[in-house]
Amino acid sequence: MEHTHPQGPNAAHCHGDCSHCAQDPKEELIAVIQTMVNQNTTRANQLAMLAKRVRELGDTLSAEQVLNAVTDYEKGNMRLQAVLAALNMPNR
Numbered sequence: 001m002e003h004t005h006p007q008g009p010n011a012a013h014c015h016g017d018c019s020h021c022a023q024d025p026k027e028e029l030i031a032v033i034q035t036m037v038n039q040n041t042t043r044a045n046q047l048a049m050l051a052k053r054v055r056e057l058g059d060t061l062s063a064e065q066v067l068n069a070v071t072d073y074e075k076g077n078m079r080l081q082a083v084l085a086a087l088n089m090p091n092r
Helices: 025-056 060-087
Strands: none
Touching: 025 060
């Protein structure tokens, strides 16, 4: 199921069997993971701005919880970037 996302010019990708989308399924997988990393970065930035707004309302505890979600996105991206590095190694 190929579709596009409004996040950028290279955001088209498949879910599931991508053998029909690219000559190299590994490259397609790398592109999908990179798109997810980019989306996670965008979401983390949005959440950071949201946390600031919540803090400005005086709700420090809720702002901290939102910042914890930012940390979760960042941790997820670190893991996905490690996968990208592994997939980009020669002979793998």
